[in-house]
Amino acid sequence: MSGTRWGIVGGVTMVDQLPNLGREMEMLSVMGMSSMDDLFSDIPEGVRMDSDLPLRPPQTEEEILADARRLLGANVALGERVNFLGAGLYRNHVPAAVFQLINRGEFLTAYTPYQPEVSQGMLQAMWEFQTLISELVGLEVANLSVYDGSTAAAEALTCAVRIHGRKATQKDTIYVSDMLPPSRLSVIQNYTQGGGITIRSLAHNSDGSLDLDSLKEAAGSCGIYVEQPNPLGLIDGGLSSVKEIIGENTAFIVGVSVTSLGMLEAPGNYGADIVVGEGQALGSPITYGGPLYGIFACSKAYLRQMPGRIVGRSVDVDGKEAFCLTLSTREQHIRRHRATSNICTNETLIALMGAMHMSLLGPEGLKHLACRNMAAMQMAKEKLSEVETIALPHAELFHYNEFVVELPGSASECLIYLESNGLIGGFDLSAWYPGRKNWLLVTCTDQTRAAEIELLAAHLAVWSSSKAQGVVQ
């Protein structure tokens, strides 16, 4: 029966993942059945699929690997070029031990730890992760990850509405920075529209700092969301006075760059109620933007409205230290439509990579990593400042990881020129801010070398001076 479909003839590929292949009849006959069709006789004729799936034949491992290498090899990996593209995702070095350890099958192939007695390893690792994040951002509790930085921000805002909805003078209203990239704002809009939440904009001054009048307007709303550093890499020195302005009943939510916290103040220490962010730069490659992990930490006042899974320390019946999921009554499998979020599957394994990286860094290693990121950015800023035909609109301000270069022509055109010289020169900001056709976001990380910065400066000088002189490329 299956023999014909499988074409068991020399040279024909067979699927090698099915231990019972070829033993179907043996198992069927035990049950008094005679064909695989008998197993599907409960599917009414009207909805049966009568022909085989119009898909390709199965492949062997070697063939799949060869196709994968050919297709993926045709992509331009960042490491093959001199790279200055970041814009929220950062190519920091991740130690080899991290990759080796997360491929241990006991971590890799486990499901959510519903049976704590045989899941102590992941539960303890996630409890430790919660501690590492809590320490990093300066807040009391952290969950064991949400999908990414964008959904973390969205979940933080709905959490703020649940907490402050009743007392807020601006009911169901939140304020978010008007500098947010449209993709991040879109996620926030999708997550908040169902709750009838109104999103208003927080304005910024030309130096990237929050506009005080705009901030005063936000007082009495359910929460505000700002990013530090902001999407242009600018560090706002004024954030330490925000909480005082918006008051106790408005949540102060800060989106962070995780490595920057080796040098920048932990937001919990300047009044943040919730800290979220993209965790990727600690522990994970960029992987075309996923899987990543979103960090979510808050003060105790927000704990019971927090989304996602949380591990608590407990004891077993013998009084021995043990870990288990806790506060599950917030979650969808118990609370169903009244849950704090629909999240079930999260990003545990990527969070584990983060925990491993953090464990190796230690506090001094984190600071050192932040210094390397900042040093590379600052050297690039200095070198590019010397190029006379381009401008750095915020040169005198404080940055982390990245900064804006204003070109004498369009950034998209410049990127094509740079690419022809082996550089991925940065990010064309007109994709986020349509009016900024000539703005290039240049990102440096711990992997950026001085010689690469020299190269970028040299090529920008050539391209921009030809532009300035009206020479057609």
Place this chain on the structure above:
Amino acid sequence: MVFQQGTGGGSVSHLFEHYGAEGKGYSQPEPILSVDSLRLPDSMKRSSAPRWPRLSEPEMVRHYTWLSNRNFGIDTGFYPLGSCTMKHNPRVNEVIAQIPGIADLHPLQPEHQIQGLLAIFHEMQEMLGICSGMDSVTLQPVAGAQGEFTAIRCIQEYFRARGELGRTKVIVPDSAHGTNPASAAMAGFEIVEIPSAEDGRLDLDALRAVVGDDTAAMMITNPSTLGVFEPEIAEAANIVHEAGGQMYYDGANFNAILGRTSPGLMGFDAVHYNLHKTFSQPHGGGGPGSGPIGVRSHLAEFLPSPIVKRRPVMPQDRLTNANGEWWYQWHFPANSIGKVQQWHGNAGAVIRSWAFYRRYGRELKTMSEHAVLNANYLRYMIQNIAVERGLDHLFCDGAPVDLVKHEFTLSLAPLKEKSGVGAMDIAKGLLDRGYMAPTVYFPLIVPECVMIEPTETESKEVLDLFAERFVDILAEDPEVLHQAPTTTPVRRVDEVYAARNLTLAHPFEEE
């Protein structure tokens, strides 16, 4: 789990007990500018370092290896966790996911730098569409629950575009996964729960009683959470469609039906796929997942953007060595709901699932057949062995049917009544015998429920032995089962203690 020795030579290993010397972890090159020259506003300088541990690499490796030895994965043993499709994860998929052409790609790179990746995305969109009978697929949602939310958002915008603003209700059966009502509620819908029929199946009369011009959609999985194929699914779709609503297919149980039927044939308008179930993306102890959705053509214009389309290669294209005859490009649906993840979803998971798909190709049908074969065989063997030993009165079927699909449920209510041994005790007894426990107490409509899903990657021998062991446990001394497990790294964990004495981070102050 024999390696109980901790990193410090003791029996446990605690990350935060490693203090060591400053800068003990892995070495890094010096910053390319002197640290003294780095500029920061005074108000933003970090005032105190995080109290992170300090570990050398050997200590770190041993700590996480110790932890891994206290964790159970599919690689450890049989993992019959119902509804979770815990099949073997082929290892070449992990090798492929580390190739720089995926691991070291940035989502803001232009199309001409990622033609190979887009070709794979396109192939996955096509394949998922074919298997499910849907017209358009997006790979953006990063988990099943997010797929549900995304599809429900598309349906919401569809009705808004038609001016049908009164469609405010989403119908879910009481046997549904908790994410269904949670996702619909997050999108702003009111939830209408309908009771299942006596036999656990969808009750059409109950459905008829609640549909109306306020119905936006019905969310349902088929086979149901009882593992039973709903024979009247097409009629249910008719009822909902006649009332003007949309049908949403929860793809959690898709592993049962590939090549045998499809949500499209059953009359569904939208579906999500769990790549971490059906297509073997490793679940990693809780994630990552990937939850693409497919829709019929009338919903396609609302899909999150962008999705991949292709056209014949043209002379002006910037060719790469991935190009054959096609040029792949991003397409932005006209009335897109926007983004549910700010980039393009969990690309790494999609790549692994693509490699998994290539292993089966059209034989995905055989994959589903074997999943169903194994589930029915295991169910039969448990029943048969129990009858032989005169123990079959201790449990009953969760659903009184001859055939199940990829999973089945048993009610241990008779056992509970007779000896006080409940589903949780049986679960813990199985842990002592080296198995992961089945899903217990779900679906809620089956008392003392155990839900068993063997998947297609378990051998007959594993199933035979599990059936024996399962029936052994039914006859086990109740006192032994109440005490179980005793062979695991810790014994029963006090969840009430955890909730009452919240310790959600290492308590530094205790030291």
